[in-house]
Amino acid sequence: MKLASLNHGRDGQLIVVSRDLSRAVHAHNIAPTLQFALDNWDQVETDLQHLYRNLNDDIAHDVFPFNPKLCASPxxxxxxxxxxxxxxxxxxxxxxxxxxxxxxxxxxxxxxxxxxxxxxxxxxxxxxxxxxxxxxxxxxxxxxxxxxxxxxxxxxxxxxxxxxxxxxxxxxxxxxxxxxxxxxxxxxxxxxxxxxxxxxxxxxxxxxxxxxxxxxxxxxxxxxxxxxxxxxxxxxxxxxxxxxxxxxxxxxxxxxxxxxxxxxxxxxxxxxxxxxxxxxxxxxxxxxxxxxxxxxxxxxxxxxxxxxxxxxxxxxxxxxxxxxxxxxxxxxxxxxxxxx
Missing domain, CATH: 3.90.850.10 (Fumarylacetoacetase-like, C-terminal domain)
Structure with missing residues (x-):
């Protein structure tokens, strides 16, 4: 699984990124930030992995091009x-x-x-x-x-x-x-x-x-x-x-x-x-x-x-x-x- 944080406030906005780094999808329905995801890893990992698989299989919704220049550090x-x-x-x-x-x-x-x-x-x-x-x-x-x-x-x-x-x-x-x-x-x-x-x-x-x-x-x-x-x-x-x-x-x-x-x-x-x-x-x-x-x-x-x-x-x-x-x-x- 690949994760990134868009520039948004102090702690960023969590997104899931495709394996080839070409596409991404928001993860805010699962975890608003990466820190939130890490604090609750046992509860959110399965859903994040499911979203990641859907993204790579081209069946995820609301997909957008991944632009690393819009990212904060993870x-x-x-x-x-x-x-x-x-x-x-x-x-x-x-x-x-x-x-x-x-x-x-x-x-x-x-x-x-x-x-x-x-x-x-x-x-x-x-x-x-x-x-x-x-x-x-x-x-x-x-x-x-x-x-x-x-x-x-x-x-x-x-x-x-x-x-x-x-x-x-x-x-x-x-x-x-x-x-x-x-x-x-x-x-x-x-x-x-x-x-x-x-x-x-x-x-x-x-x-x-x-x-x-x-x-x-x-x-x-x-x-x-x-x-x-x-x-x-x-x-x-x-x-x-x-x-x-x-x-x-x-x-x-x-x-x-x-x-x-x-x-x-x-x-x-x-x-x-x-x-x-x-x-x-x-x-x-x-x-x-x-x-x-x-x-x-x-x-x-x-x-x-x-x-x-x-x-x-x-x-x-x-x-x-x-x-x-x-x-x-x-x-x-x-x-x-x-x-x-």
């Missing part, structure tokens, strides 16, 4: 966005880029941070930044959405808790990261709003390419219409999604609608390219003694997508442009609100 906001670094090869390279050694424990104990989740960007929404000097970078990832997961869940117990999968652009401001991490309190300013693919899919949509709690397809990233990387998401994933859930729920439960990210998809095979600029810069530094690829500038575009074995898009694409952010509190407004 969950426009979420109660939980926990992003991991499951591809430790990427972690090792990026830490080298800022002169930090990687502890051996990183190969056995996952890294996870809690990101901004109160307002995600839509898949075609501009990336706003006030300054190019912040080191604007994209990060192509995969994410899962869970239902309620109890504290202390083990890897063998989490299969049924993974309800949906989607793609992520976890935007990073690389030049702000070192100063923040030096404080010893983690990311904040350096991790603005992320964007997710227009469509979220149930694991069965991936067929045999979903096993071992990993997605076994290549993730393709283009920068300014040029191929930047296409690493295989099922290769070199040190921690699978079940292991990430087990790590997260050691001390807390997860509520329905929690999103868990894989971290930047990365392969040890360098011919696969990269899913973020920081990794390519580190490889350039190691190979050539100098990092040559610049971070994103105003006007640059990134496209993140995953194709099935027949070359068809699974989740739809994330396609975003970097634009300059203009502060709404200009000098006139500041003067207007100064205390008398």
């Amino acid at each position: 969950l426009p906001r979420a109660y939980q966005w926990a992003d991991g670094s499951a591809y430790v090869n990427h972690v090792e390279l990026v830490r080298k880029a800022r002169g930090a050694e990687m502890p051996e424990s990183f190969w056995t104990d996952p890294l996870i941070y809690q990101g901004m989740s109160d307002a995600f960007l839509g898949p075609y929404q501009d990336i706003q930044a006030a300054d190019e000097k912040w080191g604007i970078d994209f990060e192509g990832e995969i994410a899962i959405i869970t239902d309620d997961v109890p504290m202390g869940a083990r890897t063998e117990q989490v299969h049924g808790h993974i309800k949906l999968l989607m793609l992520v652009n976890d935007i990073s401001l690389r030049n702000l990261i070192p100063g923040e991490l030096a404080k010893g309190f983690g990311f904040f300013q350096s991790k603005p709003a992320s964007a997710f693919s227009p469509v979220a899919v149930t694991p069965d949509e991936l067929g045999n390419n979903w096993h071992d709690f990993k997605v076994h397809h290549r993730l393709t990233v283009h920068l300014n219409n040029l191929l930047f990387g296409q690493p295989h998401a099922g290769t070199d994933m040190t921690f699978n999604f079940a292991e990430l859930i087990q790590h997260i729920t050691k001390t807390r439960q997860l509520c329905a609608g929690s999103i868990i990210g894989s971290g930047t998809v990365s392969n040890k095979d360098r011919s696969s390219g990269s899913c973020c600029i920081a990794e390519r810069r580190m490889l350039e530094l190691l190979d050539q003694g100098d990092a040559k690829t610049p971070f994103m500038q105003f006007g640059d575009q990134v496209r993140i997508e995953m194709l099935d074995d027949s070359g068809h898009s699974i989740f739809g694409a994330i396609e975003q442009k970097v634009v300059r952010y203009t502060n709404i509190y200009d000098d006139e407004d500041l003067n207007r609100h100064k205390p008398m």
Whole structure:
């Protein structure tokens, strides 16, 4: 089953999307929003699946063309966005880029941070930044959405808790990261709003390419219409999604609608390219003694997508442009609100 959220209010309007991403139908008679569906999954899943089958069989009513540019992220906001670094090869390279050694424990104990989740960007929404000097970078990832997961869940117990999968652009401001991490309190300013693919899919949509709690397809990233990387998401994933859930729920439960990210998809095979600029810069530094690829500038575009074995898009694409952010509190407004 494939689900999406049209831009509508804070939480979107749930629609069911055809397997080929060409058509859609409203699901408001079953669930007004994706969060509602996740909160009531046992009650609504059968009806949503029935609507999905009818849509694919061309017998659904009130069908309309699917336009991903009208979509918000599947969950426009979420109660939980926990992003991991499951591809430790990427972690090792990026830490080298800022002169930090990687502890051996990183190969056995996952890294996870809690990101901004109160307002995600839509898949075609501009990336706003006030300054190019912040080191604007994209990060192509995969994410899962869970239902309620109890504290202390083990890897063998989490299969049924993974309800949906989607793609992520976890935007990073690389030049702000070192100063923040030096404080010893983690990311904040350096991790603005992320964007997710227009469509979220149930694991069965991936067929045999979903096993071992990993997605076994290549993730393709283009920068300014040029191929930047296409690493295989099922290769070199040190921690699978079940292991990430087990790590997260050691001390807390997860509520329905929690999103868990894989971290930047990365392969040890360098011919696969990269899913973020920081990794390519580190490889350039190691190979050539100098990092040559610049971070994103105003006007640059990134496209993140995953194709099935027949070359068809699974989740739809994330396609975003970097634009300059203009502060709404200009000098006139500041003067207007100064205390008398």
